[in-house]
Amino acid sequence: MIRTVSERFLELEEWKSLFPSLTALFSTKNGGTGTGAFQSLNTGLHVQDDEHTVIQNRRLLAQAEGTELNMWIFADQVHGKRVVRVNRHHAGMGAESYEKSVRAADGLWTFDKGIRLSLGFADCVPLYFVEQDTGFIGVAHAGWKGSVSNIGAEMISQARDAGVRPEKISVLIGPSIGACCYIVDNHVIHHITQPDMQNVYQEVSDGQYKLDLPLYNKQLLVQAGVKEENVILSGLCTSCEDTLFFSHRRDQGKTGRMSAVIGWKEN
Numbered sequence: 199m200i201r202t203v204s205e206r207f208l209e210l211e212e213w214k215s216l217f218p219s220l221t222a223l224f225s226t227k228n229g230g231t232g233t234g235a236f237q238s239l240n241t242g243l244h245v246q247d248d249e250h251t252v253i254q255n256r257r258l259l260a261q262a263e264g265t266e267l268n269m270w271i272f273a274d275q276v277h278g279k280r281v282v283r284v285n286r287h288h289a290g291m292g293a294e295s296y297e298k299s300v301r302a303a304d305g306l307w308t309f310d311k312g313i314r315l316s317l318g319f320a321d322c323v324p325l326y327f328v329e330q331d332t333g334f335i336g337v338a339h340a341g342w343k344g345s346v347s348n349i350g351a352e353m354i355s356q357a358r359d360a361g362v363r364p365e366k367i368s369v370l371i372g373p374s375i376g377a378c379c380y381i382v383d384n385h386v387i388h389h390i391t392q393p394d395m396q397n398v399y400q401e402v403s404d405g406q407y408k409l410d411l412p413l414y415n416k417q418l419l420v421q422a423g424v425k426e427e428n429v430i431l432s433g434l435c436t437s438c439e440d441t442l443f444f445s446h447r448r449d450q451g452k453t454g455r456m457s458a459v460i461g462w463k464e465n
């Protein structure tokens with residue numbers, strides 16, 4: 199069950215008891231200082247909102263979460279599958295300047311405590327990763343391009359190479375556009391090449407398909423070695439939940455970004 203912590207944040211109830219020293223949050227569009235299409239808690243620096251407003255919003259988020267913004271790490275997201283290991287020396291990267299964010303990365307992971315890994319979303323699928331024994335945590339951004347290129351498996355692969363056992367990794371698939379609101383054409387469906395994925399899309403009219411990106415990512419993660427019972431789906435659609443979230447599709451491209459944030463609380 200996802201629940202509201204404050205007007206600015208949602209969190210996953212199950213993970214709170216399983217991982218008491220973990221922060222894993224998804225921001226809402228509320229409680230910020232932005233106006234117009236970006237009303238009000240836009241946290242994306244690259245969407246033509248006022249830069250100072252966005253930085254102010256990020257500070258509000260960090261404060262609500264209990265850290266300083268200079269402990270947060272942001273990425274320059276390009277709908278790719280590149281996943282980057284970061285550490286405490288990267289703290290603050292991209293927090294106040296898009297140019298200083300981690301270059302061309304759609305996934306961040308670490309073993310370090312104290313820092314916060316943050317990616318921006320407005321319909322794409324946020325994937326949160328945690329393995330308590332090693333302290334492995336990560337976050338990834340999976341739109342349809344990141345999903346068909348299997349960024350989730352890339353994260354699992356890097357974690358495995360660093361000594362983390364995939365069957366011990368837990369994954370939260372956060373709020374994203376749901377199959378209810380996501381119609382794509384043949385071009386997208388043709389990119390789905392992994393085995394046993396016929397159940398993630400359904401033809402609704404000639405050449406038009408409903409695509410279930412959260413389910414698709416869940417199945418990719420299970421194929422990559424994550425246990426099915428260790429994957430939790432939020433069940434929230436960013437397009438349907440219009441009082442909570444910005445939605446790129448619903449808002450026709452001009453909209454803000456929510457943040458998916460993960461980190462260990464202690465320093």
Ligand SMILES: [Zn+2]
Pocket residue numbers: 375376377378379435436437438439
């Ligand atoms: Zn929906």
